Amino acid sequence: MADFSKPKSMVDQIYLSISKAITTGILEPGCRLVEQDLQKDFGVSRAPIREAIRLLEADGLVVVDAYTKKYVRNLTREDLTDNIPVLACLESLAAKLAAEKITPEQIEELEAINREIQHEFTAGNFAQCAALNFAFHRTFLKVADNKALRRAIRSIVKSTMWLWLTTQYYKNNTIIPSSIAEHGLILDAFKRKDTHLVENQVKEHIENVLDRFLKQSKFDTEGRYQFKMPPGHSVNAAPDI
Amino acid sequence: MADFSKPKSMVDQIYLSISKAITTGILEPGCRLVEQDLQKDFGVSRAPIREAIRLLEADGLVVVDAYTKKYVRNLTREDLTDNIPVLACLESLAAKLAAEKITPEQIEELEAINREIQHEFTAGNFAQCAALNFAFHRTFLKVADNKALRRAIRSIVKSTMWLWLTTQYYKNNTIIPSSIAEHGLILDAFKRKDTHLVENQVKEHIENVLDRFLKQSKFDTEGRYQFKMPPGHSVNAAPDI
DNA sequence: TATATTAATGTTGTCGACAATATGTCAAGA
DNA sequence: TCTTGACATATTGTCGACAACATTAATATA
Structure with a gap:
């Protein structure tokens, strides 16, 4: 039987994309996730972006600060x-x-x-x-x-x-x-x-x-992991949270 | 020091409400979650409702069928x-x-x-x-x-x-x-x-x-749990969640 | 009566816009 | 020079509307 699996929903695709970007180090820990920027990257409106970010938040891959800004989580x-x-x-x-x-x-x-x-x-x-x-x-x-x-x-x-x-x-x-x-x-x-x-x-x-x-890992004085970008990946300076 | 904890966000409140309604049996397993209905119950637009439902989905409290309809999960x-x-x-x-x-x-x-x-x-x-x-x-x-x-x-x-x-x-x-x-x-x-x-x-x-x-629990032939509403709860109502 | 076709409805996915809040800039005054 | 306040900017939260699709009801046809 052929595989008639449904095309993944927009939210799923965005979720997987960001998820992968985080787990492969393309998005560094501490890096901000700005809905407007992601909106442009994916060419969709903010609604599906927000839903995907909620899922990442539930996964613990994204954290939200006191002012509801979103960041890639940095492990301690x-x-x-x-x-x-x-x-x-x-x-x-x-x-x-x-x-x-x-x-x-x-x-x-x-x-x-x-x-x-x-x-x-x-x-x-x-x-x-x-x-x-x-x-x-x-x-x-x-x-x-x-x-x-x-x-x-x-x-x-x-x-x-x-x-x-x-x-x-x-x-x-x-x-x-x-x-x-x-x-x-x-x-x-x-x-x-x-x-x-x-x-x-x-x-x-x-x-x-x-x-x-x-x-063999480095942590700063606050216990945060010291991220090193793997070679071949661009670095987008990220505020430390 | 006084407690200046922020008022919970809309999404958090909706999430907690529905979450509680499910875990206490006010919303029965298999019950549909219709965004429009919830919208009226909470007096907000659909955006925060959808985000809350995403979180419930990540928790495994809500499932989505092939046609993307949402239901309260029924355990087997x-x-x-x-x-x-x-x-x-x-x-x-x-x-x-x-x-x-x-x-x-x-x-x-x-x-x-x-x-x-x-x-x-x-x-x-x-x-x-x-x-x-x-x-x-x-x-x-x-x-x-x-x-x-x-x-x-x-x-x-x-x-x-x-x-x-x-x-x-x-x-x-x-x-x-x-x-x-x-x-x-x-x-x-x-x-x-x-x-x-x-x-x-x-x-x-x-x-x-x-x-x-x-x-002591009852399951149907498909292995699904046979839900019994606790006394004192109306079956379909629910909205005051 | 049974079946196929069409219309009406229900529900979700997505969008663009606005309001609310936080952040950053810059000039005026001490 | 340093603070203060006004203004502009950035970002998120929420909304209402429309499109897309599935479901149901109604109608027509055999």
Whole structure:
């Protein structure tokens, strides 16, 4: 059957566009979002722009100051440390649920992804590594097959992980090799069908990844993340909020 | 210092009103939300109404069909079963974090709430019991002091617990006494400073509460929850939300 | 009577305009 | 030079209107 999926609504398109611009670092944290400017960019009136911004606000990607001006949210160290145990807890639940029903084929799928990460890393293609990393976690989240869990995890990933994404991919660091090794441990536990071990390995993996990220990241005296624009992106000076 | 908190914006007020109407059962699941009607109810134009509905949509309280009509979401059995392990996982994380830093005064606060639940139950005031139940959990969530965790739990409670609330408070069932007893076990574990035990007691408590709820609830053949309007509420009216 | 066609209605998506408020500029006076 | 106030500008909040589309009712035709 052909795919007759509806064309996305204006609001959805705007939402996705801005969302992507933020999560890829094109729009810097602290950058203002002015409805009139966006209106021109998208060639529509302000109504759909405003609705899209409301959704971004609900996602935590956009914040509003006391005078109702809108800015791209800038994460603080506290935001990240708060999220560590929550994401670790949810991902390990996903792993536990997945472990109870994962098939050999699905384990092979995970292994293939992990090999691909290794491959892209040696090729120096770090952006691709980050993407595949997400794919790895999405895969066993899919096996877990729990909508509420997916929603909860996506919410956290969406509101915080983009930072990790925008910085990791232009730094040749040690995060990726460590991740690959830890994925290997997780896969071993899956193969042994040791649910408890899977749970713990995933929990530790998430904690490690975020801890490593925190250690190599710069925050200012107020705890705000010091954003560095990836090469190849224009910088539009942004007021600090 | 006086409280100069700004008056809430129109959108916030509308959002809160409709939100409350849904979570308390004044607006039934499956009920349509028509912008023109809401416009009249609130005496404003459609723009702020639409923005508020977008937020409700992001919360999962409102769904949109293929023809972009809006309805109050109706939960299915699957929604609830999916949410059980997630909420149990998050609440037990909250309990764990709280156990590490809770003070005797805060434990006393929790005990006071639990005694109050008992008191309201014997007085037959079940609605109040439900509210105090939420207060109990909110209290140690506050002690845990983790914004990300609060956000995640609130999201789940908001999108699903309203149902639990609306039904529990007009039924004289066994849920409340069991909850009170389990709260007692949790309090004992807090007093012993046994973090691990606290974690497990809370996890079991949440699982039990939701399981008991599922058992006494009616679902149609499609798995949709069979809504029953609490007494004292008119069915279609609603506007005073 | 059943079905196809057309008209009327209901509802959402989008637009442009105006009002309200905050911010920035600049000249006059101390 | 520094403050003060008036004015211009920037930005958001809200409104009413229209277009687009789906739904229902009414009508005509077999």
